[in-house]
Amino acid sequence: MTPASAIPTADSGTEERAFVVPRWRWLKKHPTLIVGLGLLSIVTVLSVAAPWIAPFDPQDIDPLARIQPSSHEHWFGTDALGRDVLSRALWGGRVSLVVAFSVSMLATVIGVLLGLTAGFVRRADAIVMRFMDGLMAIPGILLAVALMAVIQASLTTVILAITVPEIPRVVRLVRSLALTLREQLYVEAAHAVGTRLPTILWRHVLPNMVAPLIVQATFVAAAAVLTEAALSFLGVGVPAQTPSWGNMMAEGRNFVVVAFHVILYPGILLAVTVLAINLVGDGLRDALDPRLAKQL
Amino acid sequence: MGYLLRRLFATLPVLAVVAVIVFLLIHLSPGDPAALIAGDLATGEDIAKLHTALGLDQPLWKQFALWIGRLASGDLGTSIYTQVPVTELLSQRLEPTFSIAAITMLLTIVTAIPLGTLAAATAGTWIDRCVMIFAVLAFSVPVFMVGYLLIYTFAVRLPWFPVQGYVHVADGVGPWLRSLVLPCVNLALVYIALVTRMTRATVLEILHEDYIRTARAKGLGALAVLGHALRNAAIPIATTVGVGIALLIGGVVVTETVFAIPGIGRLVIDSVQRHDYPVIQSVLLVSAATYVLINLLIDLSYRLFDPRIRY
Numbered sequence: 001m002t003p004a005s006a007i008p009t010a011d012s013g014t015e016e017r018a019f020v021v022p023r024w025r026w027l028k029k030h031p032t033l034i035v036g037l038g039l040l041s042i043v044t045v046l047s048v049a050a051p052w053i054a055p056f057d058p059q060d061i062d063p064l065a066r067i068q069p070s071s072h073e074h075w076f077g078t079d080a081l082g083r084d085v086l087s088r089a090l091w092g093g094r095v096s097l098v099v100a101f102s103v104s105m106l107a108t109v110i111g112v113l114l115g116l117t118a119g120f121v122r123r124a125d126a127i128v129m130r131f132m133d134g135l136m137a138i139p140g141i142l143l144a145v146a147l148m149a150v151i152q153a154s155l156t157t158v159i160l161a162i163t164v165p166e167i168p169r170v171v172r173l174v175r176s177l178a179l180t181l182r183e184q185l186y187v188e189a190a191h192a193v194g195t196r197l198p199t200i201l202w203r204h205v206l207p208n209m210v211a212p213l214i215v216q217a218t219f220v221a222a223a224a225v226l227t228e229a230a231l232s233f234l235g236v237g238v239p240a241q242t243p244s245w246g247n248m249m250a251e252g253r254n255f256v257v258v259a260f261h262v263i264l265y266p267g268i269l270l271a272v273t274v275l276a277i278n279l280v281g282d283g284l285r286d287a288l289d290p291r292l293a294k295q296l
Numbered sequence: 297m298g299y300l301l302r303r304l305f306a307t308l309p310v311l312a313v314v315a316v317i318v319f320l321l322i323h324l325s326p327g328d329p330a331a332l333i334a335g336d337l338a339t340g341e342d343i344a345k346l347h348t349a350l351g352l353d354q355p356l357w358k359q360f361a362l363w364i365g366r367l368a369s370g371d372l373g374t375s376i377y378t379q380v381p382v383t384e385l386l387s388q389r390l391e392p393t394f395s396i397a398a399i400t401m402l403l404t405i406v407t408a409i410p411l412g413t414l415a416a417a418t419a420g421t422w423i424d425r426c427v428m429i430f431a432v433l434a435f436s437v438p439v440f441m442v443g444y445l446l447i448y449t450f451a452v453r454l455p456w457f458p459v460q461g462y463v464h465v466a467d468g469v470g471p472w473l474r475s476l477v478l479p480c481v482n483l484a485l486v487y488i489a490l491v492t493r494m495t496r497a498t499v500l501e502i503l504h505e506d507y508i509r510t511a512r513a514k515g516l517g518a519l520a521v522l523g524h525a526l527r528n529a530a531i532p533i534a535t536t537v538g539v540g541i542a543l544l545i546g547g548v549v550v551t552e553t554v555f556a557i558p559g560i561g562r563l564v565i566d567s568v569q570r571h572d573y574p575v576i577q578s579v580l581l582v583s584a585a586t587y588v589l590i591n592l593l594i595d596l597s598y599r600l601f602d603p604r605i606r607y
Contacts (some may be wrong), residue, residue: 035321040554043353057325059478115422121324130310130313131313133309133310134309134310134311134314134316134317134584135312135313135317136312136542137311137314137542137584137587137588138314138317138318138542138580138583138584138587139542139543139545139583139584140542140546141547141549141550141563142546142549142579142580142583143563144581145565145576146318146321146564146568146576146577147321147324147566148568149567149568149571149576150321150322150324150572151324152319161390191399197369222435222436226436226438229440230439230440230550233438233440233550234549234550234552234553234565234568235565235568235569236565236568247439249441250439253440253444253554256444256447256448260444260448263441263444265355267437267438267441267444270438270441271433271436271438271441274435274436274437274438275432275433275436275437278432278435278436279432282432
């Protein structure tokens with residue numbers, strides 16, 4: 001082989017790969033992403049299908065079958081009121097997933113609006129950021145607990161109470177990205193030709209933020225699932241009759257010594273869900289932009 | 297000295313914002329705060345009386361000014377439920393919470409920094425992978441779940457530690473430490489995960505710097521090289537430890553509930569159930585102030601790590 005013919009082969013190794021190689025092989029390079037997505041799909045399917053696959057009604061009380069260990073009839077055993085732990089655990093996933101999705105969407109949307117305002121409107125910058133500093137200084141769970149103390153407990157209010165402490169993290173990220181993007185030539189050029197600010201933000205700034213925002217949103221989602229469970233566990237979460245993983249564990253804590261299974265199974269499901277979301281976040285970060293590793 | 301003052305002043309706006317948020321919190325409720333505090337059994341007269349007692353009939357800005365004025369003189373108000381001054385309530389509960397926080401922090405620093413450095417030094421090997429898997433896991437399992445696992449294993453199955461409760465340090469250092477082992481390990485796991493990840497990322501980046509290559513080239517041993525790297529990684533690590541304080545304070549609330557420890561975290565949860573707003577507001581204020589203060593101290597400590605920093 002002559003040196004001349006060696007050059008195109010070397011080229012095809014790097015240049016053509018992007019065109020020829022199918023998408024799944026790109027995924028294959030990121031095993032954490034695959035494992036995370038896989039686990040998350042399993043949890044999602046199980047939760048969505050809960051009404052059809054749950055062997056019992058999650059609210060059905062059976063006083064004769066209280067605190068029973070795993071059996072053929074009740075795979076995960078029963079709780080203190082004789083309710084089927086498996087059925088409740090399947091239904092409980094719905095609460096966690098709804099919370100994860102809503103909180104990450106809400107926090108991202110509000111965070112982007114405030115962050116862009118801080119990054120592009122010089123007069124608003126100090127006000128928005130001092131407010132965020134203040135919010136950040138109050139520990140998240142404490143703030144959520146305090147919010148739940150003044151508002152009526154429901155799924156919506158829980159979502160709001162978890163969202164508020166998450167907003168500053170998104171705002172800080174968006175603002176720091178905005179400060180760099182603001183100085184980019186194409187943004188200055190757009191300004192120069194008289195493009196209006198909202199158009200610049202929508203057309204030129206936001207698209208360049210999508211990757212870090214998605215990654216951040218997954219981390220917010222993971223934190224939200226944990227906070228929701230913690231709020232329920234502390235007795236200030238979604239109403240107690242709603243089967244949620246946090247509520248199941250809160251009720252089970254009085255029987256920990258005799259019936260560990262009541263908190264074990266929802267706990268495992270909760271941990272797997274959070275782990276899955278975290279793995280998706282880590283995987284996406286590495287896949288989309290490895291430079292983010294230290295920022296997020 | 298001038299720098300110290302300037303930094304101190306810079307914390308004022310943050311604390312002011314915290315005060316506004318905490319003050320407005322109680323007015324956020326859709327109903328009458330007085331009715332909320334009085335509870336379901338209160339009569340209209342009770343509520344009206346409470347209304348005046350709390351100064352709720354005054355305009356909002358006046359209420360805020362009065363409240364801030366009292367705060368400035370160190371008066372955090374009186375608990376509605378126990379009728380005891382909040383400062384007294386807090387000081388009764390301070391010892392357990394402070395003990396947990398201090399030991400957890402110590403545990404974190406002596407575990408997470410070596411662990412993160414080890415992972416960075418062995419990046420890509422199975423040791424690194426094990427450390428990272430631990431870090432992701434510790435971040436994903438709910439604190440209270442781990443707490444109960446610890447109780448079940450090390451207090452019920454193996455009777456090494458008390459199941460729950462807290463022993464005051466005045467009743468003996470041994471029993472005090474024994475009652476703190478499980479709660480602190482529990483709480484430290486999340487914190488260790490956070491600091492380990494940050495340490496690994498920072499040290500890994502520094503290990504690629506030119507001066508590290510030079511140090512290696514002149515024949516410096518692996519440990520000494522890591523020492524160089526760690527010293528340069530100190531500032532990001534310290535910053536993470538500071539930001540993690542919020543996580544720590546939040547975690548204390550959960551851990552104290554799991555281990556039935558009568559600390560400040562438990563006080564908040566009890567107060568929420570009793571609608572005891574002055575206590576809730578005070579705990580929020582005090583924790584935010586602690587967070588700001590510790591982060592200020594960390595900021596000021598940067599010079600210890602890096603003498604090139606001049607204020």
